[in-house]
Amino acid sequence: MALNILIVDDSETVRAIIAKALSLAQIPVGELHNASNGEEGLQVLRDEWIDLVFSDINMPVMGGVEMIERMGEDDLLKRTPVIVVSTEGSATRIEQLKQKGVSAYIRKPFTPEAIREVVDGILGAGNGDGDGS
Amino acid sequence: MEMETDPKSVASEVFRDVLENLAFMFADEAQADDLPEAPAEARRADMQFTGVMAGALALAVPSEMCLEIAANMLGVDPDDDRAMEKAQDALKELLNITCGHVLTQLAGEEPVFDLSVPQVASVTAEQWDAFARDAQTSAFLIDDIEPALLKLVLDKADS
Numbered sequence: 001m002a003l004n005i006l007i008v009d010d011s012e013t014v015r016a017i018i019a020k021a022l023s024l025a026q027i028p029v030g031e032l033h034n035a036s037n038g039e040e041g042l043q044v045l046r047d048e049w050i051d052l053v054f055s056d057i058n059m060p061v062m063g064g065v066e067m068i069e070r071m072g073e074d075d076l077l078k079r080t081p082v083i084v085v086s087t088e089g090s091a092t093r094i095e096q097l098k099q100k101g102v103s104a105y106i107r108k109p110f111t112p113e114a115i116r117e118v119v120d121g122i123l124g125a126g127n128g129d130g131d132g133s
Numbered sequence: 134m135e136m137e138t139d140p141k142s143v144a145s146e147v148f149r150d151v152l153e154n155l156a157f158m159f160a161d162e163a164q165a166d167d168l169p170e171a172p173a174e175a176r177r178a179d180m181q182f183t184g185v186m187a188g189a190l191a192l193a194v195p196s197e198m199c200l201e202i203a204a205n206m207l208g209v210d211p212d213d214d215r216a217m218e219k220a221q222d223a224l225k226e227l228l229n230i231t232c233g234h235v236l237t238q239l240a241g242e243e244p245v246f247d248l249s250v251p252q253v254a255s256v257t258a259e260q261w262d263a264f265a266r267d268a269q270t271s272a273f274l275i276d277d278i279e280p281a282l283l284k285l286v287l288d289k290a291d292s
Contacts, residue, residue, distance in 0.1 A: 010250065011222050011225065011226045011229075012209065012218070012219050012222050012224055013203060013206055013219045013222045013223045014228050016207055016215065016219065017206060017207065020207070020208065044256070058229075058247075058249075058250065059250070060250050063147070067152065067264060084152065087229050087230045087232065087233030088233050088237075088245075088246070089233060089234065089236075089237035089242055090237070090242060090244060090245045090249070091242040091243060092242075092243050092244065092245050093245045095179075096245075100289070108155075108226075108229075108230045108233070109151065109154045109155040131220050
């Protein structure tokens with residue numbers, strides 16, 4: 001089933017690369033939504049049904065960590081899987097993100113295969129299978 | 134984590150790796166005197182970081198190179214509108230990714246850093262020449278043709 005995906009990154013280039021990687025990885029995409037910061041991302045999440053979120057950490061206005069924290073405070077949004085795509089490589093930061101409910105972490109630069117592997121892992125865990133459960 | 138080399142060398146090596154993996158372009162280190170004349174139009178991206186180390190990283194390339202970087206990152210032709218629209222953004226992202234990997238190489242995988250959002254500005258020929266002559270700057274030739282300049286500045290530790 002096609003996934004409705006939200007990409008949150010202040011870089012248009014990265015958003016385009018993730019979208020292309022999703023295509024190359026043959027991940028079935030229904031609607032693809034974009035946001036340039038966490039605040040815009042939350043608005044999309046409130047307005048649209050989203051199965052899976054790809055989010056950067058460092059963004060102006062509202063960063064990815066705050067967006068994920070806000071999602072965690074929302075009974076509906078806290079169940080939406082989030083994959084963080086970031087340049088940071090700190091194991092401490094990654095562990096902090098996982099404690100906040102982040103499903104997976106991909107470090108830039110990435111390959112379509114890395115995207116595929118992570119999405120498969122989430123789908124295999126029964127999250128983001130597009131049935132709205 | 135013990136470093137086997139100096140921060141400037143680490144930054145240079147990381148930049149070459151990131152450029153190759155992200156934009157499929159190859160950079161060789163060069164002496165400032167070996168670079169072609171300062172480009173008529175150039176862009177410089179700057180960002181800062183704080184944490185167990187604080188400092189800044191800057192990257193300058195000819196404006197046309199921004200187009201090529203964007204095109205390669207997106208897998209489109211440099212004349213494609215998408216590359217033109219994202220030229221500056223691609224330079225920012227190249228710097229951002231380089232910075233993240235430099236910090237991991239220098240400080241290991243435990244420390245958490247706060248990174249600023251990269252900013253891009255135009256560079257005059259005079260500013261380019263001064264940047265190239267800076268002792269903290271590493272110079273490169275990308276694909277044997279285009280120049281690039283990378284500067285890492287480390288401040289004192291803030292913790």
